[in-house]
Amino acid sequence: MGLSPVGKVARLQSLGLCISLALGTPLAMAQTADNIQFNTDVLDVNDQNNIDLSQFSRGGYIMPGTYGMTVHVNKNKLPEQQILFYAPEDDPKGSRACVSKALVEQLGLKEDVMKGLTWRHQGECLDEGSVHGMEVRGDLSTSSLYMRIPQAYLEYSDESWDPPSRWEEGIPGLLLDYNVNANSQYQQRDSSKGYSVSGNGTAGANLGSWRLRADWQANFSHQTAGEQQTRKQLEWSRYYAYRAFPSLRSKLMLGENELDSGMFDNFRFTGASLVSDDNMLPPNLRGYAPEVVGVAKTNAKIVISQLGRVLYETTVAAGPFHIQDINDAVTGELNVRVEEQDGSVQEFVLNTASIPYLTRPGSVRFKLTAGRPSNWQHHAQGPLFGTGEFSWGVSNGWSLYGGALAGGDYNALSLGIGRDLLMFGALSFDATQSRASLSQEDGTLSGGSYRLSYSKRFDEYDSQVTFAGYRFSDRNFMSMGEYLDARYYGNRMNGSGKQQYTITFNQQFREWGLSSYINYSHETYWDLPANDRYSLTLSRYFDIGRFRNLSLSLSAYRNNYNGIKDDGAYLSLSMPWGDKATVSFSEAVSRNDTTHAVSYYDRLDDRRSYQLSTGSSRSGVRASGFYNHEGGLAQMSANASYQEGSYSAAGLSLQGGMTLTPEGGAVHRSGTAGGTRLLIDTQGVADVPVRGYGSTTNTNAWGKAVLGDVSSYYRNRANIDLNQLGDTAEATQSVVEVTLTEGAIGYRKFDVIAGAKAMAVIRLADGSEPPFGATVTNVRKQETGIVNDGGNVYLTGINAGESMTVHWSGSAQCEVRMPTPLPADMLMNTLLLPCRALSAQPQATEGSVLTAKEQKG
Structure with missing residues (x-):
């Protein structure tokens, strides 16, 4: 009686089990260094003489040839490569994997080990014996080449970081990335309407190791009231090209850029720079990425810019926001603008602090730049300049750093020292002296600027001072940007900095389930009012009776920017609701209003989430909604809000890109x-x-x-x-x-x-079947099945009219063609597939379906 499809699958699976047992010697009649002889009597096969187990007859043997394999080096994985297996001269019946010179370059061997390597097989393949303790093993079942190399011979690596020998430059291609935000508003007080569309992004091309880029930003707005009802703006903010130099741990950039400096203030220029890139270092040695924290009173758009160039733009729901995905290569002052849907705007300046300037012992980090200052019209405006910076790890505890900027009538020199205080943290101090020659009336100004930085993590107290700094500048000290303003625009003392304090502090109180985050910055000027920014976040998780994982959080800020004071706070109590949802009660206090609200947040799946909120304020009832969707083509968010007697608004945000190679x-x-x-x-x-x-x-x-x-x-x-x-x-x-x-x-x-799955019976031209253990592959050389006894095979990847090839005795023997059309229910049918010689021309429709009687036969 014939087997059901399930029974035939079980029999097919028994093939792998029998072979596996046979390789273990209890079922092997004899085993030598060259081959293994199987006791085929244990196999349930009708024709004991029609068996092809040649591919399993040698333990670890791989027939000479070239195979696509994923390379494993200890616990690390390299990309798939073409690996040659050859018969060595000292063992003609064996096989050995050829570790080519190109593959050796990716292993991450230390330089002194590389110098001692020897080669074999006409100098094309590595002699593993020249790396003491190295083992190489191929495995066709997993299409993998496994290498074991003593760690002492390898460059530094960890679970998430590879040495430069394994970095890839990628393939050539074109790209266009965009971030677009659209908003519409209706002001009920004066019945005015308005809408705006803003966006920014990058276009570029990759050619080998070079990256060609052009940043763009655009803004279009229309208002039914006001003097200037329609505004349009589209500009390419900068053009540049860059590439990595792994041997120097640095990046070369050509074109328009902002000065990347740890000692001198930022300004825009056109030229070239070669800068040590901390991103090339292992993760535990990298620097600090800026964070932006605040509170949005309504659904709001956050715009982060530097020197007029938009770096980041997004929309957030009402309440606290914490932006952490700004590029960690950004340095200097950032301008943060929070545009609320009620028409109000918050603005403040964030100083992107860095940890104290410390360098690993014996290492040198550097920054070299040359060019001319430029303006937004891409025109050079200012003298030729050159700047160089370095940081040298003198010993385990000390670092010495300094730099100079020379630009005709403007020159500056900086020198500093850093000290690792071990259990007391890290400290650095530097002084910068500038000299600027202005007009005859102003003469030459010379002044100094002094900076102190500190960082420490207190593990025993679960706290961390991410950065604390103080800076003082003389009245006559000028940065390059201030010099250019004075030289070309006459603004000699417009915003000249005097003192600056910055601190970022985190503290965990685990016994109370409480965490805190504090950020404080204070800036004073010689000729302008001071700017202050305080930000505090507290959160605590707790249980009350049968209610679990309740969260109480407080976010508050005080902002004094350009003489405008703005205070705000947000208090929220939230509790889980069901499996994925959360219900929260909140109170928001701002300069002009106080709002009470209840909100419902639900995460539909790993792609979609939404939030609904309703409440009351001084002016009346308000309601809002926010929806976020991470689609495959773009990330989209939509929002809407309504305030009784004040306004209604809606917004849409899209972020995505296009890549072509x-x-x-x-x-x-x-x-x-x-x-x-x-x-x-x-x-x-x-x-x-x-x-x-x-x-x-x-x-x-x-x-x-x-x-x-x-x-x-x-x-x-x-x-x-x-x-x-x-x-x-x-x-x-x-x-x-x-x-x-x-x-x-x-x-x-x-x-x-890709394709359907089904049981099949393969028949040769003379009515016999392929040998037990024959393999079936599709046109892509993918294995789709192994023949069991009686020509039975469980096939995958079945597509109407496609051909598959049957292999035994080490080569392709015949070809089967799938029927057209395929049966409606593949798993409940068995295909009959005639296997024609490769030279024969098969008919358009070759395969068929066995009837129930034929299957029983």
Whole structure:
């Protein structure tokens, strides 16, 4: 009696079990260094003479040839490579993996180890014996080459970071990233209407190791009231190109940029710079990324800019916001603008602090820049200048740093020292002296600026002073930006800084379940009112009776900017509601209003969430809504709000990008504008769910998807979400890893077999069947099944009219063609597939379906 499809699957699976047992010697009649002889009597096979187990007959043996394999070095994974297996001269019947010179460059061997390597096989393959303790093993079942190398011979690496020898420059391509925000408002008091559309982003191209970029920003607004009802603006804020120099741990940039300096103030220039890039260092040695904290009174747009160039723009729901994904390469002062839907605006300045200037012992970090200052019209305006900075790790505890800026009538010199105080933190002090020659009336001004910085994490108290700093500048001290303003615009003392305090502090009180965050900055000027910014966040989780995981949080700020005072606070009590939802009660206090509200937040899945809020204020009832969706093509958020007797407003935000390469392209969500990304290729298989560190995105009709949540110089992982993979696709490889340089477009292929699955019976031209253990592959050389006894095989990747090839005795023997059309219910039917010689021309419709009687026969 014939087997059911389930029974035939079970029998097919027994093939792998029998072979596995046979390899363990209890079922092996004899085992030598060259081969293994199987006792085939234990196999339930009708024809004992029609068996081909040649591919399993040698333990660890791989037939000479070239194979695509993923390379594993200890616990780290390298990209798939073409690995040659050859028969060595001292063992003609054996095989050895060829570790090529190109592959050796990716292993991360130390320089002294590289010098001692020897080679074999006409000098093309590494002699593993020249690296004492190195082991190399190939595994066809996982398509992997495993290498074990003593850690003492390898450069530094950790679980998320690879040495420079494994960094990839990616493939050439074009990209366009955008961030667009649209808003409309209706003011009930004067019946005026208005709408605006603003955006910013980056266009660019990658050529080898070079990244060509152009940043843009645009704004369009229309108001029914006011003198200037319509405003339009579109400008390319800067043009630039850059590339990484891993050997110097630095980045070369050409074109328009802002001065990247740890000692001198920022200004815009056109020229070239070569700067040590902390992002190339291991994660525990990298610097500080700026954070922006505040409270939005309504659904609001946050715009963060520097020297007029928009760096970051987003919309947030009413309440506290904490922005942490600003590029950590940003230095200097940031202008933060919070545009509320009720028409009010908050503005303040954030000083992007850095940890004390310390460098690893024996290491040198440097920054070299040359060019001319330039304006927004891309015209040079100012003298030729050059600047150089260095930081030298003198010993375990001391660092020496300094720099100079020379620009004709403006010159500055800086010198500092840093000290690691071990249990007491880290401290640095530096002094900068400037000399500026102005007009005959003003003469030459000379002054000094002095800075003290401190950082410490108190592990025993669960607290951290991220940064604390003090700076004092003489009245006649001038930065390059101030000199240019005085020289070309006559603003000699417009905003000249005097003193500056900055502190950021975190504290955890674990026994109370309380965490706190404090940020304080204070700036005084010689000729303007002082600016102050206080920000405090407190949060506590607790239980009351049967109510669990309640959260009480307080966010408050005080802002005094350009003579305008603004205070605000936000108090919220929230509790879980069901599996994913949260209900909260809040009170917001601002300069002009007090609001009480109840809110409902729900996360529908890992892509979508929304928040609804209603309450009352001094002027009446108010309501708002906020919806966020992380789609595969873009990240979208929508919001709406209403205030009785005041206004109604709605907004829409889109953030995404487009990437095109010779390997294909896709429209996608984006991370950092113009930043690093990874192109995923499922070899033409559409709708495959893939993900990096964010939510899942599906491949397009051409089998391509781009992941924008990729970090430069980190080991990034991408995988196929097997839980969402449909029944008509099967992934033989579901995880890839890659480490990319900044701005690179990485490229990885996933081995995906697309098509239906079904039991089949293969028959040769003379009515016999292929031998037990024969393999079936599709046109992409992917293995789709192994033949059991009686020609039975469980096939995957079945598509109407496609051909598959049957292999035994080490070569392709015949070809089967799938029927057209395929049966409606594949799993409940068994296909009969005639296997024609490769030279024969098959008919258009070759395969058929066995009847129930034929299956029983």
